[in-house]
Amino acid sequence: MIETTSFYHEKLYKALSNRKHIDTPQLISVTTRLDSVDSLGFFQAGKVYQGERVYWTSADTVFTLVGVGSAYTFEAEQNRFFSTRQMWNDVLEEAIIDNPYEVPGTGPVALGGFSFDPLKEENGTWSDFPNSKVLIPMYLLTEWGEETYLTINMMIHPNDNEDELFNLVTEEYQKLLAGTFTYEDDVRVTNQEEVRPFEFKEIVSKATDHIKSKRLGKVVLAREMILSFSDDRKASSVIRQLKEEQTQSYIFAFESGDSCFVGATPERLVKVEENELLSTCLAGTVPRGRTPKEDEALGQALIRDEKNLQEHDFVVQMIKKAVTGCCENVHVPDSPVLYPLRNLQHLYTPVSGTLKEGVSLLEIVEKLHPTPALGGYPREDSLQFIRDYEPFHRGWYASPVGWFDSYQNGEFAVAIRSALLKKDQAILFSGCGIVEDSDPDEEYKETAVKFLPMIHALGGRE
Numbered sequence: 417m418i419e420t421t422s423f424y425h426e427k428l429y430k431a432l433s434n435r436k437h438i439d440t441p442q443l444i445s446v447t448t449r450l451d452s453v454d455s456l457g458f459f460q461a462g463k464v465y466q467g468e469r470v471y472w473t474s475a476d477t478v479f480t481l482v483g484v485g486s487a488y489t490f491e492a493e494q495n496r497f498f499s500t501r502q503m504w505n506d507v508l509e510e511a512i513i514d515n516p517y518e519v520p521g522t523g524p525v526a527l528g529g530f531s532f533d534p535l536k537e538e539n540g541t542w543s544d545f546p547n548s549k550v551l552i553p554m555y556l557l558t559e560w561g562e563e564t565y566l567t568i569n570m571m572i573h574p575n576d577n578e579d580e581l582f583n584l585v586t587e588e589y590q591k592l593l594a595g596t597f598t599y600e601d602d603v604r605v606t607n608q609e610e611v612r613p614f615e616f617k618e619i620v621s622k623a624t625d626h627i628k629s630k631r632l633g634k635v636v637l638a639r640e641m642i643l644s645f646s647d648d649r650k651a652s653s654v655i656r657q658l659k660e661e662q663t664q665s666y667i668f669a670f671e672s673g674d675s676c677f678v679g680a681t682p683e684r685l686v687k688v689e690e691n692e693l694l695s696t697c698l699a700g701t702v703p704r705g706r707t708p709k710e711d712e713a714l715g716q717a718l719i720r721d722e723k724n725l726q727e728h729d730f731v732v733q734m735i736k737k738a739v740t741g742c743c744e745n746v747h748v749p750d751s752p753v754l755y756p757l758r759n760l761q762h763l764y765t766p767v768s769g770t771l772k773e774g775v776s777l778l779e780i781v782e783k784l785h786p787t788p789a790l791g792g793y794p795r796e797d798s799l800q801f802i803r804d805y806e807p808f809h810r811g812w813y814a815s816p817v818g819w820f821d822s823y824q825n826g827e828f829a830v831a832i833r834s835a836l837l838k839k840d841q842a843i844l845f846s847g848c849g850i851v852e853d854s855d856p857d858e859e860y861k862e863t864a865v866k867f868l869p870m871i872h873a874l875g876g877r878e
């Protein structure tokens with residue numbers, strides 16, 4: 417049932433007045449069900465909270481989360497997955513939660529991500545994005561199937577005044593709900609530049625040398641492209657483009673400081689809903705054809721291609737092993753199927769299982785990251801190769817980004833097909849799996865195709 421505004425306000429006020437008078441901050445989280453809302457309008461109307469906005473929409477179900485403002489932000493350097501979980505549990509322990517719905521992604525929800533490799537030296541590009549950062553939004557909009565929910569999360573400090581907080585949030589959330597999306601920017605691309613393309617091919621050759629001499633099985637290498645604009649590029653317009661064009665993908669945007677990390681990734685890392693786990697093996701790539709006949713021929717060739725099947729199998733073996741360690745009833749099909757996207761098609765193997773008692777989503781994320789679809793095999797050797805030879809910092813590219821709630825539901829995707837927006841610049845990232853038979857020119861071309869979704873959404877030249 418949809419609640420009236422006055423009933424919601426009553427609940428909010430009651431939760432605020434029920435706080436414990438303890439000397440540490442306390443989370444108050446109150447959820448209501450609403451009529452449908454323009455989710456991008458909500459994001460846009462939260463402009464005063466720029467730098468603390470989050471957008472997430474899942475690939476295969478109608479599920480959108482929009483976060484505006486931060487009630488609480490968790491950052492951790494050491495033991496980042498474990499520390500995040502611990503801080504989250506500490507906050508929940510003292511929380512006052514009023515959420516009669518208990519729908520996934522409502523109530524207290526944390527959204528954020530982790531960097532690819534905390535051991536790689538930072539060069540300034542990613543200074544707005546720590547090695548781990550998740551936040552509980554102050555205002556959280558949840559679209560789940562046909563239903564829409566609003567959760568207000570507040571961290572109340574011992575000396576805060578309840579009436580002031582109540583007045584602030586009741587005024588702000590109504591503005592957010594009334595937001596309607598409009599294109600904010602009329603921005604042209606003034607320059608488009610591939611970063612060190614020849615060096616990329618040289619590193620691919622070095623990787624195949626290492627593989628031939630059995631020092632590595634597979635390693636994923638990436639490169640960058642830089643787009644410059646006539647003015648600042650607004651995240652909301654980019655999200656809108658991606659939503660229209662990349663319907664088979666997770667669309668995500670995480671603002672932090674002056675930057676926004678945005679993308680449309682097809683690759684789930686792990687999803688948990690009511691103890692059922694899903695993971696995805698996605699590796700092996702060809703472009704889409706220009707005609708249905710060419711498309712079919714490319715797909716059929718992919719599904720039989722030894723080199724691509726090998727790239728894929730490294731991922732399947734590793735994920736299967738990791739999931740078997742924390743699940744029962746693990747199911748992994750024997751061979752991959754095609755996963756077609758707008759610009760590319762991949763080899764795809766879904767993995768499912770029932771989570772063993774007491775295993776948390778962040779533990780699984782830690783176990784899985786990075787899979788051989790983003791790092792390589794063996795894990796440590798491939799990471800060291802990337803650290804030593806890849807001439808840029810991946811930051812959050814190729815890393816887990818996602819959300820989790822207080823009911824043990826959540827989902828993380830791998831942040832590929834992505835770009836870091838920094839005012840009037842965007843840095844795009846694209847990588848590919850290198851195995852023994854990789855050819856540097858072919859891998860270069862594969863990364864060129866993987867840039868296309870972001871180039872198109874940003875208005876660049878294809």
Ligand SMILES: C=C(O[C@@H]1C=C(C(=O)O)C=C[C@H]1O)C(=O)O
Nearest residue numbers: 699700701789832846847848849
């Ligand atoms: C690393 C990326 O993609 C990964 C590499 C793939 C491949 O080499 O075939 C396919 C899907 C992804 O696992 C990327 O898009 O940047």
Ligand SMILES: [Mg+2]
Nearest residue numbers: 700701848849
């Ligand atoms: Mg490949």
